[in-house]
Amino acid sequence: MxxxxxxxxxxxxxxxxxxxxxxxxxxxxxxxxxxxxxxxxxxxxxxxxxxxxxxxxxxxxxxxxxxxxxxxxxxxxxxxxxxxxxxxxxxxxxxxxxxxxxxxxxxxxxxxxxxxxxxxxxxxxxxxxxxxxxxxxxxxxxxxxxxxxxxxxxxxxxxxxxxxxxxxxxxxxxxxxxxxxxxxxxxxxxxxxxxxxxxxxxxxxxxxxxxxxxxxxxxxxxxxxxxxxxxxxxxxxxxKEQLTQEFIETSTQVDSALANVVSQPRIQQLGVDERLVVLSYAGASTDDPLIAQLYEQFKVTPNILFGNVEILQKTPVGTLGLVLSGTAVDDALAYVKGQGVHVRVIDVPKYRAELANKAAKANRGEGDA
CATH class of the missing domain: 3.40.50.300 (P-loop containing nucleotide triphosphate hydrolases)
Structure with a gap:
């Protein structure tokens, strides 16, 4: 090159x-x-x-x-x-x-x-x-x-x-x-x-x-x-940065999908062995059957809530929102990270509070500085 x-x-x-x-x-x-x-x-x-x-x-x-x-x-x-x-x-x-x-x-x-x-x-x-x-x-x-x-x-x-x-x-x-x-x-x-x-x-x-x-x-x-x-x-x-994640989520509609997901009573009552996560991946990672491997290797059950795949610079880039359930869920997430996938674990109460804060600012007519 x-x-x-x-x-x-x-x-x-x-x-x-x-x-x-x-x-x-x-x-x-x-x-x-x-x-x-x-x-x-x-x-x-x-x-x-x-x-x-x-x-x-x-x-x-x-x-x-x-x-x-x-x-x-x-x-x-x-x-x-x-x-x-x-x-x-x-x-x-x-x-x-x-x-x-x-x-x-x-x-x-x-x-x-x-x-x-x-x-x-x-x-x-x-x-x-x-x-x-x-x-x-x-x-x-x-x-x-x-x-x-x-x-x-x-x-x-x-x-x-x-x-x-x-x-x-x-x-x-x-x-x-x-x-x-x-x-x-x-x-x-x-x-x-x-x-x-x-x-x-x-x-x-x-x-x-x-x-x-x-x-x-x-x-x-x-x-x-x-x-x-x-x-x-x-x-x-x-x-890496929260602001970058916000921009990306807006452009890929992840923000609206997450807002709908966290409003559901089932998601607001996740158990101790459950995680709401957003996975972001590109290139070769999109070819790996990661979701199937999570159950096979860790007995972690995935519940897919939303997903999106698009082509950027001739490379597939995907986002997947899901709930993972199982006693080894944290080990499973560590494995996913090791495969080159970006993992974001959503703190549901905190995320809901952030949404409420943004809505309140919008109602007051406050923009982003």
Whole structure:
């Protein structure tokens, strides 16, 4: 396998804002490496610091401490014209499109080419045609943004971001305002651009479903810090942090399944030799008849409550919720862990209390910080 080439290297990044009566640490000592050709997802709730962090990449947000290297060049040491030139190789798309309503679609895409380009007018027009064809909007060149759907507007924004042939494309919550079907089409477009143009993509989102759809690597942010990172399969099959588990459970519907399960009287009255567990597994683990082995080797009886299997990066990844019953249930779980399966034992009273707390916050209109 060829050695990965770093495209983005952030080292020791702090971003601190001074307010009237306090200091806000938006990003805290973050190290991050994104390799050439990655689709790297950075996921976190609102206020986690992910958008601030990615704006450091192109120096739209200056860090308080740390270094920023993009494709071997220290951007944090550049100023003026040199920095503006470096930024042309980093395209950005946003949640709200930022199109100019008084200009046609073609003129919106052409706009970056009017600023310091060496292309002739005809070359610029040819470039616009090429980019609109790339995003599937050739027939919309003379329309105006008000005539387009949300998904079409985002495709225009993507075409505009590609005008200067960037090496990196940053998507900052670019699908958050779109419906699920349109979101899927935009994510598929980003994946295709990654494959056909060799673009390195950084995807900022609060939706693990988007990360699952196209990313090969993922970092989870909370309170300005990266709390967990890794390749997509490892994160999904063996999450370490509770927040990561929450994101994954939401994207795989495990959270709703568990909520239904723990509401059942039978589950609220588990015996001393019973465990409610969620097993997460990937790759070769999905081929092993583990459930049958639990009874054969440990005389532990499984009662399957819910399950899900999907394909991530051409690898089967599964989740299984079940109650295990037997005097050797803890030995059985230790065996399962030894087979490379992530085991989460659900404390039913605690889980019910967490659900009640979340529901109370929702009723009070409190979001995730």
């Amino acid at each position: 060829a050695e990965a080439t770093p495209m983005i290297e952030l080292s020791g990044i702090d971003v601190t804002f001074k307010e009237a009566d306090r200091t806000v640490s938006a990003v805290k000592q973050v190290d991050l490496t994104v390799n050439k050709g990655d689709i790297y997802g950075i996921v976190g709730y609102s206020g986690a610091g992910k958008s601030t962090l990615v704006r450091v990449i192109n120096q739209l947000q200056l860090q308080t401490n740390g270094t920023v290297t993009v494709n071997g060049q220290r951007l944090d040491q550049l100023h003026g014209k040199a920095l503006r030139q470096a930024r042309t190789k980093i395209g950005m798309i946003f949640q709200h499109f930022n199109l100019m309503n008084e200009r046609t679609i073609g003129d919106n895409v052409r706009f970056p080419l009017l600023l310091g380009t060496t292309l002739s007018k005809q070359q610029q027009l040819d470039k616009v045609d090429e980019l609109l064809a790339l995003v599937g909007l050739s027939d919309k060149k003379n329309d105006y943004p008000a005539q387009l759907s949300g998904g079409q507007k985002q495709r225009v924004a993507i075409a505009r971001a590609l005008a200067n042939d960037p090496e990196i494309l940053i998507s900052d919550e670019a699908t958050s305002a779109l419906d699920p079907k349109t979101t899927g089409s935009i994510l598929a477009l980003l994946k295709r651009l990654n494959e056909t143009l060799g673009l390195t993509v950084v995807l900022i989102t609060h939706e693990m479903q988007a990360v699952k759809a196209i990313c090969n690597r993922v970092a989870v942010m909370q309170s300005g810090e990266i709390i967990e990172r890794g390749d997509l399969l490892t994160i999904f099959s063996n999450p």
